[in-house]
Amino acid sequence: MLTGSTSRTRTRFTSRTVFVLAVLGVACGKRSTHGAADEHVLASLTDAGATAYGLGRPVMPEEVRALGSVIFPDGTGLPAGSGTALQGEVVFATRCAGCHGPSGVGATGPRLVRARSVALGYRIGRPAPGEPPATFADFYPYATTLFEYTRRAMPWNEPGSLGDDDVYALVAYMLWLNGLVARDAALDARSLPAVAMPARTRFREEDPPQL
Amino acid sequence: MRPKRGRWYLRPVRTPSRRDLLAALAATAAPAATGRAPGEPAANLSRRSSSVRLERSVDAIGQDAYTPLQELSGAITPSDLHFSRNHFGTPRLDAEGYELVVHGLVDRPTAFSLEDLKRMPSRCATYFLECAGNGAGAFHHPRPTMSPQYIDGATSNSEWVGVPAAFVLRQVGVASDASWMLAESHDAGRYARSIPLAKAYDDALFAYAQNGEPLRAEQGFPLRLVLPGWEGSASIKWLRRVELLSRPAMTRDETARYSDVALDGAIHPFTFVMGVKSIITTPSYPEVLLPGWREIRGLAWSGHGRIARVDVTTDGGATWRAAELDPPVLPKAHTRFRLAWSWSGEGATLMSRALDERGNAQPTLEEFRADRPAGNDYHNNYIRAWRVAADGRVAFASGC
DSSP states (O other): OOSOOTTSOHHHIIIIIHHHHHHHHHHHHIIIIIHHHHHHHHHHHOHHHHHTTOOSEEOOHHHHHHHOOOOOTTSTTOOSOEEOHHHHHHHHHHHTHHHHOGGGOOSSSOOOSOOSSSOOSOOOSOOOTTSOOOOHHHHOSOHHHHHHHHHHHOSTTSTTOSOHHHHHHHHHHHHHHTTSSOTTOOEETTTGGGOOOGGGGGBOTTSOOBO | OOOOTTOGGGSOSSOOOHHHHHHHHHHHOOTTTTSOOOOOOOOSSOOOOTTOOOOOEEOTTSOEEEOOGGGOOSSOOOGGGOOEEOSSOOOOOOSTTOEEEEEESBSSOEEEEHHHHHHSOOEEEEEEEEOTTTTHHHHHSOOTTOOHHHHHOSEEEEEEEEEEHHHHHHHHOBOTTOOEEEEEEOSTTOOEEEEEHHHHHHTOEEEEEETTEEOOGGGTTTOEEEOTTBBGGGSOSSEEEEEEESSOOOOGGGTTSSOEEOTTSOEESOBOBOOOEEEEEESOTTOBOOSEEEEEEEEEEOTTSOEEEEEEESBTTSSOEEOEEOSOOOTTSOEEEEEEEEEOSSOEEEEEEEEETTSOBOOOHHHHHHHSOTTOOSOOOOOOEEEEOTTSBEEEOSOO
């Protein structure tokens, strides 16, 4: 058919055979290429299509636990353990003061204790004109944020190396330095989320995110 | 070819290759007659000319590195000049053994290898990244001796290739009560941010390639999040895990940092979009101009979409003319603008003002100041001005 029959006239081959070929060609094209493209697009748009790819391996619950998870403002995710500001003062002197200065007055690392006057060092807050630079105490909405950050990111040169009791103790010490907890108050997974931070009422996290 | 027996002088020791011939010619060629000699043979990596000096400028503590905007041509930033900011240094990760774990409120917690991710449907698009704090130095302490690199060097523009986050999420099956996605980094401090799921399903990418090659280590090798149009800090590099949540995690870097303080003292944590902005990159500090014709050039961008227009003034704002925009004008990408200008030799003040397709206009410094407290660090997108003195010296003029 493709080569045609010499008994046919040139015109008949051109018109009828080509027409038939064209129809078949379009139909074949639709099944083979257009169909595959449809599936590819579908896969990106539906759960069933995406799942059908069958990629990745299931992770076991113990793997997920080892990865770590979120510590929420309401205390969900806080580990076992406890510490007081008295205990934290000792840990701070050895693990933190090198960067944050004695009693958290600030050095290469940010100041951690509220200033009595215009302070030196790295400014992390957004003070109103005339006010001294803010510290975490003025700007963090939740005490749990201080815990989750200290636990995973501090000390800077050896992040994640503090034990959980030490982290509770350090957080208690930093909060005590800023007048937010008593010196002998034991902070743990139950009491830490209950600490009221001054910046809490300033935060507008319930506002719809600007997309 | 075998020589006939006895003709030992025809027997080759080794057939020379074409490379040998070229090297031999280069080594023995004498420049005496024409002064010309063949150049270097091809190398496996091409290099910049020794007369070209292009570098990122690095801050004192080795945390930030800025793109030399005024030295570049076109809209694409060479990958080794892309800006970067991180808080715990650049980790060096291996592709082998790397996995992205997606877990939390999902039907099927899954670990994806890099090969898995590269087999999935991919998306290739050009987007800018900009640090939320770009321009903070120029806002707080403006000086005439600031170059575009110094003022706004924390923005770059690249072609990114990756798998849409939406596709990965569909594979694991997201629970109906999930509305946020925590993205966490492999950096030493485990930097993490909460991303609204709507953005993940919109145009978020898990990107593995930049400008045609795998991500550079500084830009997040082997995998990073790219959130088109959003502050760079949310486009997590060195992705470690993604956890689906029903509420934001309120990490340190979305509360104490990258949150915006309003005039009434309220703190808004989820202000993601980078506003419409432009800067003239030439003439700029530290150029010295000669009178006559030249082209004013610069870059404009908007996290909301495409640039619609860039107006340029050379008389301090008395008159404005629309600049040419070099195509393609892409959404959430740097757009090059230019305007021919003949400098008379008298003092002149140059500014550019961008407008995006959503109708957002780049604010003046006065409008910006009226809208933000003095301590603002982020989203510094007001109009940048350059002053050309009679001696041709160009100086930064916004707030100086």
